[in-house]
Amino acid sequence: DARVTQTPRHKVTEMGQEVTMRCQPILGHNTVFWYRQTMMQGLELLAYFRNRAPLDDSGMPKDRFSAEMPDATLATLKIQPSEPRDSAVYFCASAASSGEGETQYFGPGTRLLVL
Amino acid sequence: GQNIDQPTEMTATEGAIVQINCTYQTSGFNGLFWYQQHAGEAPTFLSYNVLDGLEEKGRFSSFLSRSKGYSYLLLKELQMKDSASYLCAVPRGSGGYNKLIFGAGTRLAVHP
Numbered sequence: 001d002a003r004v005t006q007t008p009r010h011k012v013t014e015m016g017q018e019v020t021m022r023c024q025p026i027l028g029h030n031t032v033f034w035y036r037q038t039m040m041q042g043l044e045l046l047a048y049f050r051n052r053a054p055l056d057d058s059g060m061p062k063d064r065f066s067a068e069m070p071d072a073t074l075a076t077l078k079i080q081p082s083e084p085r086d087s088a089v090y091f092c093a094s095a096a097s098s099g100e101g102e103t104q105y106f107g108p109g110t111r112l113l114v115l
Numbered sequence: 116g117q118n119i120d121q122p123t124e125m126t127a128t129e130g131a132i133v134q135i136n137c138t139y140q141t142s143g144f145n146g147l148f149w150y151q152q153h154a155g156e157a158p159t160f161l162s163y164n165v166l167d168g169l170e171e172k173g174r175f176s177s178f179l180s181r182s183k184g185y186s187y188l189l190l191k192e193l194q195m196k197d198s199a200s201y202l203c204a205v206p207r208g209s210g211g212y213n214k215l216i217f218g219a220g221t222r223l224a225v226h227p
Contacts, residue, residue: 033215043158043202043217056214091157101146101165104215106157 002026004107006092012113018080021110023092024073031095032075033104034060034067038088046090049075050098082114119218121203126224127193135188135221137203145206148215149177149188153199161188161201190223198225 005024013019025032033048047057052069060067064083069075079086089111093104118140127133139147146165150158164170164179164186176189188201200220207214 042219045207045214045216048214101163103148103160103163106159108157 004092004094004105006090006107006110008110009108010111010113012115013082014115015083016081017114018078019082019086019112019114021077021090021092021112023075023077023094023107025075025092025094026096026105027073029094029096029105030072031098031102032069033093033095034075034077035091035093035106036088037091037109043091046077055098082112084114087112087114119203119205119216121201121218121221123219124222124224126226127190129193129195129225129227131193132189132191133193133223135190135201135223137186137188137218139184139186139203139205139218141184141205144181147177147179147186148204149186150202150204150217151199152202152220158202193225195225195227198223 004026007022031050034046035043036046037043046060047067048055049069064079066078089109091109092107095102095104120138146163148163149161151161152158162177164177167179167181169176169178174191179186190197200222202217202220204215204217207216
């Protein structure tokens, strides 16, 4: 049963600390997305990769957020330094391709609370 | 740009039928997705429409009218487990890349 996995599932940290979230896309999927979901803003795209190359990170605050794909089986989203307004659920999703009709499969999310 | 509007909340009775509407404005249309999201869980794919008309998948159907910028998700024979948020999403702009813009979601509560 192929699934997107994310770690950690929950993270509580203090303002100013570094937070690293990890995602393992479905094997064989070449497109990976990072989303953030809050009650106020809903589900927002932060960044996405195709074949490990970043295609768009315009939704991401550049000064503190960074996203990488060290290899085809791992995507990371890092926040440094973290702020209380970063508290949200962060979802990773993967797709078999970057085509317009391609279904995205979401991981279970990382629930982040910054105090 | 791409604006997506959905009702915030809906309630319905178990066994009934409910229609969740979505209107969108987009500079280049590349299909429309519906996702279901249970509280505390990840969104899961329900349907994708790129042509006008109704597509049926069991108890769930999705309709699209491109000329009107309108879609709806129809849920029949409602069950308690259908209580969830339903998100419509459109790919952003053109260019062949599947960058989805999501609506705020419609929270559906199914009552006995």
